[in-house]
Amino acid sequence: MTADWLVPGYDQRALGALLPGAAAALGHDLGRPAVSLPAAERICVVVVDGLGHRMLLERPRAAPFLSTLMDPEQCLVAGAPSTTATSMASFGTGLPPGRHGLVGYEVMDPDRGELLNELRWHPDTDPLRWQPHPTVFQELAARGVPVTQIGNPEFYGSGLTEAALRGATFVGLTRLRDRVDAAVDRLREPGLVYLYWADVDSVGHVHGWRSAQWRRTVRALDRELARLSRCLPSGTLLVITADHGMVDVPxxxxxxxxxxxxxxxxxxxxxxxxxxxxxxxxxxxxxxxxxxxxxxxxxxxxxxxxxxxxxxxxxxxxxxxxxxxxxxxxxxxxxxxxxxxxxxxxxxxxxxxxxxxxxxxxxxxxxxxxxxxxxxx
Missing domain, CATH: 3.30.1360.180 (Gyrase A; domain 2)
Incomplete structure (x- = not known):
């Protein structure tokens, strides 16, 4: 790493090491690089699309709750390229992009000879053939661990979900408040819950991440994640991360x-x-x-x-x-x-x-x- 360049190492500091670390905290070693987490029976992992580590460091007043959890030296590395489809596949499989194969927003599908948008997908591209490795969710479910994914209703059965995040029980809810409530309810029993939220990324793309609109969006997120932390059952481990950061480009x-x-x-x-x-x-x-x-x-x-x-x-x-x-x-x-x-x-x-x-x-x-x-x- 230099001041302006970082080649991912795909080791214990990688975003892809997070779910294997959560599995280990639940008592299941998956044999992949894993972050160190304390043992727990209940784990809630939140992915905030587009909320980079340096963005939080620069705008702590936009996220007072999240800032209380910040350590400037503690962060993860997304992977190449730093885009949602690639990062979510690394997150879901615990593998680097060169192995899971989701290597960008729009990439060549050699079988069709056309670009595949890995967020929107194409009906002629089989997601299980495109990404054949088992996901962390599949491996945990096979070991009897209850796993729940909470996200946009339209993500159910989508190509990206099937390729990168298959194996969890899917709960589709629109509002963040409802997703928080669902996570709390699911974790009344032991298991793993993954909660996703996209608005920070969407607003950052349109208005720039240094905009007033971005700050308002992050404040609303921060309030709900603070409520999530307060309402989770005692002893629940809460882990919050993102899929990539962002830069403003005029x-x-x-x-x-x-x-x-x-x-x-x-x-x-x-x-x-x-x-x-x-x-x-x-x-x-x-x-x-x-x-x-x-x-x-x-x-x-x-x-x-x-x-x-x-x-x-x-x-x-x-x-x-x-x-x-x-x-x-x-x-x-x-x-x-x-x-x-x-x-x-x-x-x-x-x-x-x-x-x-x-x-x-x-x-x-x-x-x-x-x-x-x-x-x-």
Missing amino acids: HAERLDLAAQPGLWSRFRVLGGEGRFAQLYCEPGTPADRVADLARQLADWIGERAHVCTRVAAIDAGWFGPVEERVRPRLGEVIVAGREPFTLIDSRTARPHTLSLIGQHGSLTPDEQLVPFLRSVS
Whole structure:
């Protein structure tokens, strides 16, 4: 790690080590890297989408309860790329992205020859084939541990849920207050409850995470999580984390591939996300042409991003060990933002995507570091 760059280690500090740590606290060693947690019969794990460790450190007054649990030196590392689909798969399986295979927001599905949006999914892509490894929830359920997942009703049976989080009893509720009540009710008996909340990420994307709207959203979250802590049965271990952080990127700091017609013929499609763009070439493109595309992009982008080939990113350990089935899902060239910067292609990007201010996906500490907050009721 440097001041502006963090290559994930996929060890006991990884987000993917959290659920194996919770399993160990419940008395079940899953044989995967695990965070250290105190033994408990009841555990509630909360994932707040988009609430980075450094964001909490910088805005403690927005979250007075969460700030009481903060230790500036205690946090987890999300993984590459720092985006929801990848992080939730790491969280759910305890594996690095190169093994579970959910390697970005939009990545190539080699069987269909098209991009797969790993949040929205596609009916022709089988989530169990896409991610065949057992989840932590499955392993705990097989050992007789009651496991409950509480989240958006539309997540029930979704591709991402089936790929990354299968095995838990699903409870779909819209309001955070109702999710907190459901978690408290489920934990009247021993077991594990996982609760997810997305509003912090959504507001940060639209308004930026330094906005007044973001602060109001975090304050509302903080009040409900404080109530959760107060209401959980005695002896319950509460763990709060996130899937990634966020940086604000002014629209003036976007680079648009549509303004570079000389590059259009060099790649087939742009995937990934703005701060971790993945460029896919035509099948069979020689390595020297891929390297030349990477050099052209690096010359154009300069110090704003780290540009490398897929081979170089894998060799550098960005994704952990990479299974052969996963390699073709990664772009031949990867552009990972260092400064506040995004790479877009306005010819194909959705208007909503082009309007966003808060961004994530890259390997900066602001995006990679997520909270590791703990308390015992």
